[in-house]
């Protein structure tokens with residue numbers, strides 16, 4: 102690698118810390134290095150945690166106006182640099198440029214939102230049952246927070262964790278996924294340049310089992326907010342309990358159902374399925390990976406969706422003609438293709454896609470299965486790629502049963518023109534997010550985000566609900 106290659110360093114106590122250099126590649130153009138990053142080791146992670154520990158009391162005592170100003174500045178810079186950061190994100194992660202722009206804007210708005218959340222009431226006053234006693238609940242910061250994030254939203258997910266953490270007076274050590282260190286490195290630069298005091302925000306880039314593990318096992322960390330796979334999440338939980346019984350919040354996978362009833366508007370149903378199942382190359386935890394379709398509309402829906410899926414253009418995310426970008430890594434592509442084989446072996450039928458795209462790069466044709474049963478691995482395990490399957494059902498009762506028959510429970514959608522079916526679904530769907538006549542993916546930053554079952558553990562993220570993880574209620578009684 103040449104010395105002119107863009108590179109990103111770890112941020113520890115306000116200092117940029119180098120390490121062994123690693124390269125990140127463009128999934129659309131194998132061989133093209135997007136940037137290099139400095140690999141952190143356990144000592145670097147330890148130093149970052151200690152810096153965060155030292156900085157925390159001072160940061161929590163900063164006047165709210167000072168914290169607001171810094172968060173607002175971070176948000177404004179993200180918004181100002183949207184175009185440039187979107188190109189980097191598209192090259193690094195492979196999402197379409199338009200989606201990348203949306204993600205940067207989302208990250209910028211998230212920082213601004215939490216800047217202003219600080220002006221909302223932060224506690225409650227209660228009537229005391231005793232005379233001359235004032236009773237109130239105040240909030241204090243959790244302390245030092247370890248943040249571990251996945252590769253699929255390299256800026257939005259760190260933003261929706263880092264912003265509320267800092268707003269509530271915590272200090273942070275961020276460990277991003279190794280596949281997306283350029284985006285995380287740019288975020289760290291922006292946070293540092295906004296005037297964040299040394300040690301308040303630290304970045305350590307490296308393998309989860311090395312630097313991530315240090316965050317889990319250090320008793321100087323008060324809480325861990327994690328987004329990623331369910332297997333890793335279970336490990337995070339065990340380690341947090343074993344090492345200091347620290348607080349943890351886990352957002353994990355999904356196997357999200359989209360129900361299509363006979364009375365649905367076919368065009369709306371196809372649009373929701375196409376977006377929810379395949380956009381962002383299916384690499385969304387809220388992707389619709391099970392399409393549960395009532396018998397009378399089934400054949401019309403499958404024919405229309407298969408045509409629409411086959412027409413999707415897979416290509417370079419920087420090419421405005423592309424509808425779908427590449428799969429993030431060779432390992433993920435191999436896993437997706439493996440599930441296509443598993444689905445075929447289980448007896449489901451491929452009606453669109455099903456193979457590696459012939460172009461150079463990690464491209465895969467979006468794949469639609471029919472004749473799936475909810476007992477198949479195809480319908481039970483998270484694939485995290487552009488693969489979805491249609492399961493036929495007879496009525497709304499069966500649709501709700503099949504939709505809820507999953508270990509996960511992140512999002513669930515229904516397409517119907519019946520108000521009563523929609524209301525029943527909102528009441529009975531076993532998921533943390535329910536959509537009606539909209540894709541199962543696509544959420545708003547000021548509303549709570551999270552699931553049930555194997556999809557989630559701990560308080561909700563985003564919106565005002567984030568406060569429940571990043572602060573500790575303190576009940577105060579004052580006699581007078």
Ligand code: NDP
Nearest residue numbers: 250251252277278279309313314329330333352353354386
């Ligand atoms: P992983 O679980 O593989 O990784 C998530 C993060 O955990 C990465 O930063 C990873 O580091 C780190 N990690 C891995 N092992 C350890 C360890 N032993 N200790 C500490 N940290 C560790 O998930 P992916 O990155 O592959 O992301 C895809 C998954 O994320 C999917 O299952 C998806 O559903 C889920 N997801 C959930 C969302 C939600 O909000 N519910 C949103 C987005 C994604 P590294 O990889 O760098 O080694």
